[in-house]
Amino acid sequence: MKKITINDVAKHAGVSKKTISRVLNNEANVSPDTKLKVHSAFDSLGYRPNPQARALASNQSFLIGLVYSSPSNSFVSKIQSGALKRCKADGYNLIIYPEDHENDYLLANLERGLISANLDGIILTPPFSDMKPLLDFLSEKKIPFIRVGGDLSINASPSVYSNDAEASYEMCRYLVSLGHTKIAFIMGHPDHAASHQRLIGYKKALSEAGIEIRDTFIQQGYFTFESGEDCARRLLSQEDRPTAIFASNDYMAAGIIKVASQKNLFIPNDLTVTGFDNAPASRYIWPSLTTIKQPITDMAFEAARMLIRIVRNKPLENNIVTFKDELIVRESSAPAPKVS
Amino acid sequence: MKKITINDVAKHAGVSKKTISRVLNNEANVSPDTKLKVHSAFDSLGYRPNPQARALASNQSFLIGLVYSSPSNSFVSKIQSGALKRCKADGYNLIIYPEDHENDYLLANLERGLISANLDGIILTPPFSDMKPLLDFLSEKKIPFIRVGGDLSINASPSVYSNDAEASYEMCRYLVSLGHTKIAFIMGHPDHAASHQRLIGYKKALSEAGIEIRDTFIQQGYFTFESGEDCARRLLSQEDRPTAIFASNDYMAAGIIKVASQKNLFIPNDLTVTGFDNAPASRYIWPSLTTIKQPITDMAFEAARMLIRIVRNKPLENNIVTFKDELIVRESSAPAPKVS
DNA sequence: TTTTAACTTGACACCGGTGTCACCACATGA
DNA sequence: TCATGTGGTGACACCGGTGTCAAGTTAAAA
Known part of the structure; x- marks a missing residue:
């Protein structure tokens, strides 16, 4: 034995x-x-x-770290499965670092954790992809990393990216095409670069359609169900309320649906609600949500692939790889009600 | 440097x-x-x-494996966070093994994966907690493991457990207390020991309340949203339809709500729907779900704690630790409608 | 005071692999 | 024929820690 x-x-x-x-x-x-x-x-x-012996002798650990904040279980699950698939195929193990990104000691803790595991490389997901101090720390320690879904302008390191502004733009164009003009928008958590991108897409689409952008129609959410409820209450109690609300993620959209239902607004006939992310819940709620599907799993897979190339000193074909989002139309969107 | x-x-x-x-x-x-x-x-x-050097010299890897099938993101997320918390605190890293438990090559693949990582111990979650060949394999290889939520009768190894039968029993008693007598039940995936336990609780509660158990009121589901829809369609098209449906998890309950809504049944007044698991979606859907909350995170934490004791050859206080589930009443349940 | 036990410390082999380099056999070109 | 190259192989040091054991020092016991 x-x-x-x-x-x-x-x-x-x-x-x-x-x-x-x-x-x-x-x-x-x-x-x-x-x-x-x-x-x-x-x-x-x-x-x-024996992987440990091999690691010691070859000065590699065959360990990849995956750092994420976990607002959404489905996001985490997709990121993990994509990254894991590539890692296992290449003989790497994945170590997960779920972190509360609002914790004060975050950086110190995280840095210690990452260092002491002796990782070969690290996959950074939002909002960590945009934490400059963290990126600098990793660069200084010469630990290879790759950023998923971050802001391309703040750092030139290898990234995997999907065009949130464009997807948001398309969603809004879709709403406009349904005849909506009173379109409200619920922003995501301000720490996430994607939140800003999504707002940009919204504004662009409305401007192009010649629709005035009203400040009262733009509410600050935080990606949570409850923040969606709050914003919905504020939006729906307005004199001249919107006929469509586009939330920056599905959980907030679910919050809108709840508030609207309580106000006896029938969705989608009285109010169109759309989300972002294609979370499982977007299918489970009734009516099911029109939303944006991001190829998270594919992005994570690609990120892992690129990272492993970097770790192995193989050249990268492209420093930045872009993925395309997809509009998914379900039951929660309909043409704007006729003005009475 | x-x-x-x-x-x-x-x-x-x-x-x-x-x-x-x-x-x-x-x-x-x-x-x-x-x-x-x-x-x-x-x-x-x-x-x-250097953890690898330490591992090599001390003949430990400081790596714990977590094996799960992933029907539910929220379950996975809770299991991970509980286990991870304990592992990190004790200087262990967690390696995740999400596996499709219906894959034919599962056992061979999984066993190879587990062996080659040189894990110190393994946390098994349903349905792996009940896979006899796997348990035997691990015993033979002398790899310590702990089972979460398995069937206690098939193996005497250390387990963390919550009483599904009892929780299910309480849910049904609650429904009975609301005046329901036509209570239907949607079973979970037959590979999960918990599915049988939940059915047992249902039958016990009905028997005790003097309610006849009708075969047509018991449907086979598979823990998915779609299977919930199917079962709901079958149940609600019956001549003498149930006034309450208890689904073995929340996703299936969400499926029921969708079908019921499409049939213009108002929940909870026309139909009570309850679930199991307290998935995030159970809060997000409208009406929000009455469900059972299992202390998954705590269970995983305890499992990791026990496993680490085993790995370190410290005696276990108890070979089997039981956790208590909790009934969470929300909006989807109400007194049975008066017979007209 | 002497004996014994307990505490502190370091030398050295070892864990199970990989990197470096030297060596041999054989093929190639001058 | 001899120098040169190249494919195939093993000896041996080394990666960065831990385990074993022996030895020196100090405190407690006789």
Whole structure:
């Protein structure tokens, strides 16, 4: 029941440790003969290399860190699965760092955590992708990292990115095409770069359509269900209320639906509500939400792929990779009600 | 910019490596004097021990595996955060293994993955907590594991557990207390031990209340939104339809609400719907769901705590720890409608 | 005072791999 | 023929810690 080590395999195959190591790492210049012998030794002994020993000797850890704040379970789940898929395929393990980004000691704690695990590289998701002190820290410590969905202007490091402004713009154009002119917007958490992008798209679409942008129609939300409720109350109690509300994520949209239902507004006939993110809840609530689907899983996969290339000193094809969002029309949107 | 190793610290503090190691591991019998010297060396050098080297030398990896199938993002998120909290506190890293439990090659793949990471211990969540071949494999390989929410009868290994049958029983008693007699039940995925427990609680409560158990009121669901819709359609198209439907999880309950709404049944007045799990969506949908809250995070925390004790050869206070579920009453339940 | 036990410390081998380099056999070109 | 290159291999040091054990010092017991 003793653990099988490289020495056992070497003895069994009648070659040196080093040759075993060569086969293990698929190095060139091993004769087909020896390769065969070694592989059969692997099989008959059931050998599994010790990852820690390998890590120590080769000065790598085969560990990738994934840092995220967790406002949305579905976002986290997609990020994890995308990153994990690529990591496992390349023999890396993923260590997760869910962090409360509003914690005062965040940076110190996080930095200590990241350093002490001896990670080969780090995947940063919003809002960490935009934390300059963190980026600087990692650069200084020469720990490779890649940013997902951050603000491209603040740092030139490799990024995976989806065009939030454009997606938001398309959503608004869709609402305009339904005949809406009184379109309200609920912003996301100000710490997220995406929140600003989404607002930009909204303003652009309205301007282009010749619709006046009213300050009272723009409310500050925080990505939570409750903040959606609050904003909805404020919007729907206005004299001249909007006929469509576009929330910066689905949870806030769900909050709107709740408030609207309580006010006996029938969705979508009396009020169109749309969200962003395509969270599972957007399908589960009734009416189901018109929303924007971001290819989060694909983005995370690509981020991991790029990061691993960086770690292995292979050149990157592109420093920045952009993904396209998709408008998903469901039941919560309808043409604007006729003015009575 | 070179990495600081234990040798550097030893030189700086004027003691041997071994003494540094002693301080690092809080071993007894180090004089306060040396301890101080060593600590100040730590600080001035900014020393972080290399976890891989430590792992190799001490024949531990300080890695805990968490295996789960992911039907529900919120479940996963809670499990992760509970386990992670305890692991980080004890200096362990958590490696996640999200697995599709219906995959044919599951066992082979999973076993290979678990073995090759050289984990110190493994946390098993449903339905893996009940996979006998897997449990046997781990026992044979002498890899410590702990089961969360499994069937206690199939294996005597350490477990953390919450009484699903009892919670389900309480939910049904609550429905009975509201005057419901036509109470339907949607079962969960048959691979999950909890599904059977929840059914048991349902039957027990109805029997005790003197309510006949009708086969047509018990439908097979699979924990998905869609399966909830299907079952709801079958239940609500019956001649003598139920006045309350208790679904084995919240996603299925959401499916019921959707179907009921489409049939113009007003919830809760015309139909009471309740769920299980207290998923975030249960708050976000309208009306919000009456459901059962399981202390998943606490359970995972406790599981990690126990596992780490096992790994460290410390005795367990209890081999099996039970947690109590909680009934959460929200808007989707109301007294049974008067018979007209 | 002497003996014994307890505390403190360091030398050194070792964990299980990889990197470096030297070596041999054989093919190639001058 | 001899110098040169190249594919294939192993010896050995080394990665950065921990375990074992022996030895020196100090305190407690006789």
